[in-house]
Amino acid sequence: MLPFLLRTGSGALAVLFQIFLNIHLASGQSCGCSSLIIPVHVDVLIPKDPADSFGGLKSNASDLRRLNETYDVFGVLCRPNTAPPGNPDAIQLLVHGFTYTNQYWSPPIEEFRNYSYTAFACDRGLSSLAIDLVGVGLSSRPTNASDVQYATNAAVLSQLARHLKTVPILPRIQPFKKVIAIGHSAGSATLTYGAIAEGRQSPFDGLILTGNLNIPPGTLPSLPGVMSARDDTPLRWGGLDPDYITTNNRSLFYPANPTSFSPRMLTFDAFTKDVGPISSQLQGSVTTLASEYSGPIAKVAGSEDQGFCAAEKCVDVAALYARERVFWPKARSFEVVVAQGSGHDLNLDFFAKGPFNTFVRLVEQFAGL
Numbered sequence: 001m002l003p004f005l006l007r008t009g010s011g012a013l014a015v016l017f018q019i020f021l022n023i024h025l026a027s028g029q030s031c032g033c034s035s036l037i038i039p040v041h042v043d044v045l046i047p048k049d050p051a052d053s054f055g056g057l058k059s060n061a062s063d064l065r066r067l068n069e070t071y072d073v074f075g076v077l078c079r080p081n082t083a084p085p086g087n088p089d090a091i092q093l094l095v096h097g098f099t100y101t102n103q104y105w106s107p108p109i110e111e112f113r114n115y116s117y118t119a120f121a122c123d124r125g126l127s128s129l130a131i132d133l134v135g136v137g138l139s140s141r142p143t144n145a146s147d148v149q150y151a152t153n154a155a156v157l158s159q160l161a162r163h164l165k166t167v168p169i170l171p172r173i174q175p176f177k178k179v180i181a182i183g184h185s186a187g188s189a190t191l192t193y194g195a196i197a198e199g200r201q202s203p204f205d206g207l208i209l210t211g212n213l214n215i216p217p218g219t220l221p222s223l224p225g226v227m228s229a230r231d232d233t234p235l236r237w238g239g240l241d242p243d244y245i246t247t248n249n250r251s252l253f254y255p256a257n258p259t260s261f262s263p264r265m266l267t268f269d270a271f272t273k274d275v276g277p278i279s280s281q282l283q284g285s286v287t288t289l290a291s292e293y294s295g296p297i298a299k300v301a302g303s304e305d306q307g308f309c310a311a312e313k314c315v316d317v318a319a320l321y322a323r324e325r326v327f328w329p330k331a332r333s334f335e336v337v338v339a340q341g342s343g344h345d346l347n348l349d350f351f352a353k354g355p356f357n358t359f360v361r362l363v364e365q366f367a368g369l
């Protein structure tokens with residue numbers, strides 16, 4: 001561990017510490033990864049009521065309050081080591097879903113090393129920054145969970161994307177020309193919120209929204225075992241605001257067929273679970289509004305997603321495309337991919353290579369590589 005404080009020319013970005021580690025890939029190539037803490041300032045209007053189902057997008061000023069804060073965002077930056085190093089101009093910003101962390105994109109244990117999307121992408125020349133959302137993992141966790149809403153984290157992600165395009169994130173790394181975001185589940189909803197709030201001003205050069213479809217509010221099967229994190233695991237989360245929640249059962253995130261994923265995956269999954277703000281469950285209507293976002297978009301769902309693809313919703317892909325397309329009238333391009341066999345957690349079952357190839361293809365397309 002090499003602690004240091006870096007102040008960049010603009011003063012916009014400070015890296016407070018970094019740890020170098022190496023992920024050695026199956027191919028024998030390697031990828032340099034650094035853990036970073038990036039201070040991100042947000043100045044944003046959020047609903048006074050975290051139960052506002054549209055997360056403030058339909059509110060008038062009297063229903064909103066100003067949040068003017070700087071949060072530390074934890075992230076793992078991975079870049080190809082091989083010379084010439086990958087494509088220096090584009091980076092993927094990877095955004096986890098509810099009760100997950102950055103580790104969704106790279107499970108930190110030997111047995112599941114080949115489920116690392118960051119390693120898969122790095123091996124193909126693509127850099128990535130996988131972050132913990134504010135309130136989660138090693139990022140700042142505001143004392144009051146009501147400060148963490150879709151509006152908050154959407155602003156955090158947009159600010160991060162602007163940093164990546166203007167400031168060297170580490171010494172000797174040029175700012176990136178293109179930032180493509182890949183979200184999973186609530187991470188996709190957060191990116192969607194940002195695309196609605198910012199429209200054409202969005203800093204993202206492409207959005208890949210996985211594990212999240214636009215289905216009418218109230219029709220998504222509710223996640224079992226949701227409770228206050230402090231009641232679920234008092235030793236770890238006993239001091240938290242009760243509006244930080246978690247679940248004691250994430251089996252809905254895997255295909256119903258138990259031969260579709262490793263029998264040890266659920267055990268690993270339980271070890272790595274985290275918390276999320278209650279607003280992430282209460283503001284479910286944020287993705288049911290149209291966006292003026294004008295970049296390219298793709299949505300990727302697992303055919304066996306027990307939530308979003310229940311009741312054969314993803315069987316007729318043309319009909320699914322038509323239902324999704326209407327929310328993105330200005331998108332430069334729009335694509336819907338249904339990954340056959342995959343569950344909600346597309347990265348963590350035996351079918352993951354299919355979605356990984358899809359993500360890389362889309363990133364290369366969106367970045368113009």
Ligand SMILES: *[C@@H]1O[C@H](CO)[C@@H](O)[C@H](O)[C@H]1NC(C)=O
Nearest residue numbers: 052058059060061062063064
């Ligand atoms: C703001 O919206 C609330 C309900 O959403 C309504 O009661 C109130 O009258 C509105 N205020 C203004 C100034 O429009």
Ligand SMILES: *[C@@H]1O[C@H](CO)[C@@H](O)[C@H](O)[C@H]1NC(C)=O
Nearest residue numbers: 041042043066067068069070
């Ligand atoms: C917002 O926060 C910034 C940085 O902490 C501070 O300089 C500024 O004065 C704040 N603005 C208001 C209106 O509080």
Ligand SMILES: *[C@@H]1O[C@H](CO)[C@@H](O)[C@H](O)[C@H]1NC(C)=O
Nearest residue numbers: 048065143144145146147241
């Ligand atoms: C959290 O913040 C909100 C908005 O400022 C406030 O209404 C609420 O009382 C706070 N909750 C706690 C537990 O401090």
Ligand SMILES: *[C@@H]1O[C@H](CO)[C@@H](O)[C@H](O)[C@H]1NC(C)=O
Nearest residue numbers: 223224225248249250251252
């Ligand atoms: C987890 O939830 C599923 C329903 O999604 C249920 O079938 C299963 O029995 C639950 N597992 C545990 C350990 O409670």
Ligand SMILES: *[C@@H]1O[C@H](CO)[C@@H](O)[C@H](O)[C@H]1NC(C)=O
Nearest residue numbers: 114115116349350351352353
């Ligand atoms: C990882 O390897 C196992 C065992 O070879 C295989 O079943 C699984 O599909 C692989 N996962 C990925 C994402 O490639």
